[in-house]
Amino acid sequence: MPYVQDTLAALRRTSPAQDEFYQAVEEILLSLRPLLDRDPRYRANNIIDRIVEPERQIMFRVTWIDDKGRIQVNKGYRIQFNSTLGPYKGGLRFHPSVNAGIIKFLGFEQIFKNALTGLPIGGAKGGANFDPKGKSDNEIMRFCQSFMTELYRHIGPTIDVPAGDIGVGMREIGYLYGQYKRLTGSYDGVLTGKGLKWGGSLVRKEATGYGAVYLAENMLRAKKESLEGRVCTVSGAGNVAIYTIEKLYQLGAIPVTASDSGGMIYHKTGINLETLKRIKEVERVSLEAYVKEHPDAVYTPVEQYPEGRNPVWSIPCEAAFPSATQNELNGEDAAELVRNGCKLVCEGANMPSTPEAIDVFLDAKIAFGPGKAANAGGVATSQLEMSQNASMHQWSFEEVDRRLREIMANIYISISETAAEFGEPGNFVLGANIAGFRKVADAMIEQGAV
Ligand SMILES: NC(=O)C1=CN([C@@H]2O[C@H](COP(=O)(O)OP(=O)(O)OC[C@H]3O[C@@H](n4cnc5c(N)ncnc54)[C@H](O)[C@@H]3O)[C@@H](O)[C@H]2O)C=CC1
Numbered sequence: 282m283p284y285v286q287d288t289l290a291a292l293r294r295t296s297p298a299q300d301e302f303y304q305a306v307e308e309i310l311l312s313l314r315p316l317l318d319r320d321p322r323y324r325a326n327n328i329i330d331r332i333v334e335p336e337r338q339i340m341f342r343v344t345w346i347d348d349k350g351r352i353q354v355n356k357g358y359r360i361q362f363n364s365t366l367g368p369y370k371g372g373l374r375f376h377p378s379v380n381a382g383i384i385k386f387l388g389f390e391q392i393f394k395n396a397l398t399g400l401p402i403g404g405a406k407g408g409a410n411f412d413p414k415g416k417s418d419n420e421i422m423r424f425c426q427s428f429m430t431e432l433y434r435h436i437g438p439t440i441d442v443p444a445g446d447i448g449v450g451m452r453e454i455g456y457l458y459g460q461y462k463r464l465t466g467s468y469d470g471v472l473t474g475k476g477l478k479w480g481g482s483l484v485r486k487e488a489t490g491y492g493a494v495y496l497a498e499n500m501l502r503a504k505k506e507s508l509e510g511r512v513c514t515v516s517g518a519g520n521v522a523i524y525t526i527e528k529l530y531q532l533g534a535i536p537v538t539a540s541d542s543g544g545m546i547y548h549k550t551g552i553n554l555e556t557l558k559r560i561k562e563v564e565r566v567s568l569e570a571y572v573k574e575h576p577d578a579v580y581t582p583v584e585q586y587p588e589g590r591n592p593v594w595s596i597p598c599e600a601a602f603p604s605a606t607q608n609e610l611n612g613e614d615a616a617e618l619v620r621n622g623c624k625l626v627c628e629g630a631n632m633p634s635t636p637e638a639i640d641v642f643l644d645a646k647i648a649f650g651p652g653k654a655a656n657a658g659g660v661a662t663s664q665l666e667m668s669q670n671a672s673m674h675q676w677s678f679e680e681v682d683r684r685l686r687e688i689m690a691n692i693y694i695s696i697s698e699t700a701a702e703f704g705e706p707g708n709f710v711l712g713a714n715i716a717g718f719r720k721v722a723d724a725m726i727e728q729g730a731v
């Protein structure tokens with residue numbers, strides 16, 4: 282397909298060394314062919330060249346002082362990718378692996394994910410190559426304050442509204458918000474994922490994980506199946522993984538794994554959610570601590586992982602929820618999941634499956650929920666937080682959860698109907714990519730050449 286190769290060649294030339302970004306672009310472009318062939322307006326308006334180019338990229342130095350009084354420096358980023366549908370919206374990631382290409386792929390995915398929610402939000406992402414691991418609370422606070430000292434001039438409640446992602450939870454959002462308020466003097470809904478006492482929304486913490494399970498529920502219901510009694514594997518042990526596990530239990534499933542950057546646990550009788558929450562949300566220590574309290578669980582440190590494999594995906598299961606990070610599930614992992622009888626994969630993380638893994642799932646015709654649909658419940662609930670802030674109201678847990686369920690059900694309808702419309706029923710990668718793209722592209726055409 283020449284338009285795919287030409288676009289990728291141009292991106293490699295003009296934006297070198299951004300492999301994850303090229304991967305995300307290639308996946309979308311490959312899906313779009315039937316749409317582009319059917320409707321000439323997208324080519325006539327040069328939508329592809331425009332949509333892969335961010336509207337704005339901000340890179341800045343973050344200088345902060347550690348507990349020993351030494352001056353430290355990190356790289357900060359905010360990419361304001363596309364504001365066609367609404368104010369820029371997307372999380373902040375603090376992780377040592379962060380670079381311009383990672384932020385760009387995340388920002389690009391966010392455009393289409395946000396479009397799928399049906400809510401008025403554009404696509405953005407940001408972060409820093411800062412490693413929160415091993416840092417004291419005071420160091421995290423000083424870093425966040427310095428980060429916001431640059432970022433505040435680029436954001437606003439109707440301009441750009443950041444939130445959390447890997448390494449950024451309620452604690453970090455609190456420090457960022459405090460500094461924004463100090464610098465501007467205004468109490469704006471400029472961040473989401475805020476604390477419940479100062480403008481946060483109920484269910485935002487749970488929303489990404491709950492949403493992924495709601496999408497899985499919808500995919501299974503269409504096949505007259507359910508999650509009840511199903512053994513599930515989950516990777517990650519952060520915000521998304523924890524609330525995926527919580528919702529799986531609520532729906533009668535048995536989640537048996539969790540993982541962090543140090544290793545994985547396999548607890549055959551089911552992960553103890555209380556222990557997991559305490560270890561990760563309160564004590565903030567390695568998962569290794571889990572087996573001290575549950576000696577019947579097995580801990581495998583990363584040093585013992587087979588070369589190039591993630592052993593979470595070797596555990597037999599009926600449904601899998603990759604919820605840690607990008608490219609954590611490769612072709613071999615996917616083949617093993619399918620061989621072991623896995624019937625559903627729902628991506629809580631952003632782009633966790635490699636292109637080879639996605640091909641395996643689609644060829645096997647198992648239910649595969651791609652990240653931009655499956656994890657959209659997080660950003661959707663962020664938008665519900667923005668609505669509550671704008672109207673100075675706070676909705677109940679039940680009200681926000683009801684809206685989240687409805688949004689995920691609508692996403693399912695949109696991706697499944699679009700897949701069927703383009704002759705590939707059940708291919709939710711195609712369905713999500715075309716449905717998300719079409720919404721943004723149509724609006725771009727209506728807004729003219731800007
Ligand atoms: N927090 C949110 O609302 C949303 C998050 N996501 C995505 O979900 C994924 C997880 O994010 P959160 O749970 O928010 O982050 P988190 O920081 O709360 O947890 C991340 C988990 O993944 C593990 N992890 C991170 N990098 C890893 C690596 N290279 N190898 C192995 N394990 C690794 C960490 O140890 C941790 O357990 C990310 O891909 C993120 O972009 C997607 C939509 C919304």
Ligand SMILES: O=C(O)CCC(=O)C(=O)O
Nearest residue numbers: 371372444446659660663
């Ligand atoms: O809640 C948000 O604004 C963004 C969540 C996010 O970063 C994501 O969807 O990947």
